[in-house]
Amino acid sequence: MKSKLLTSYEKIQMPEALTLEHETLRAELIRWAREPGRIGKAAGRVTRLCETHFTKEEDILLRAFGMLHDIASDRARPDVAAVAKIVAHFGSQHDAMRGQHQSINTAIDNLFQLGRSEQIPDVAELAAMLKEHERMEDDVVYPTVLEIARSVQAGMGI
Ligand SMILES: [Fe+2]
Ligand SMILES: [Fe+2]
Numbered sequence: 001m002k003s004k005l006l007t008s009y010e011k012i013q014m015p016e017a018l019t020l021e022h023e024t025l026r027a028e029l030i031r032w033a034r035e036p037g038r039i040g041k042a043a044g045r046v047t048r049l050c051e052t053h054f055t056k057e058e059d060i061l062l063r064a065f066g067m068l069h070d071i072a073s074d075r076a077r078p079d080v081a082a083v084a085k086i087v088a089h090f091g092s093q094h095d096a097m098r099g100q101h102q103s104i105n106t107a108i109d110n111l112f113q114l115g116r117s118e119q120i121p122d123v124a125e126l127a128a129m130l131k132e133h134e135r136m137e138d139d140v141v142y143p144t145v146l147e148i149a150r151s152v153q154a155g156m157g158i
Contacts, residue, residue: 009082014062
C-alpha cells in the first residue's frame, strides 16, 4: 500500500495517552494551587513553571510521537515542512527544556517535602507523579524524539 502524506504540522494528531497525563497533572496542580498557605504557594510555583513547559512539550515532542504510529505502520509519511518544523523547534528548545526540568524538579521537591511535613499524602503523591513524569521524559521521551527526528530526516534526505 502506498503511504499517503500527512499534509501539515497542525494535522499531526498527538497521542492521547500522553496528552491525558499532562491534563491530569495540570488539573491536580491547579486544584492544590488554590489551597491557602504554604501548600497553595508551593503548588502555585510548580503550576507556573509547568504551564508553558507542558504546552511547549505538547507542541513539539508530542507531535513527533504523533508521526511515529503512521511511519511505523507505513500508512502515512509526514511532509518535509512538518518534519523540518519539529526538528527546528526541538533543536532550538532542547537545552532550554532540559533546563526547565531542573527548575521544575526543585519546585517539585519542595512540594513533596511540604506534603510530607504537613501530612497531606495526596500532595506528596502528586509531587512524586510529577517527578516520575519529568524523569521519564528525560530518560525516554526526549531521546526518542531526537531519534525520530534523525531517522525521519535521514529517510527524507533533509
Ligand atoms: Fe511533560
Ligand atoms: Fe517536561
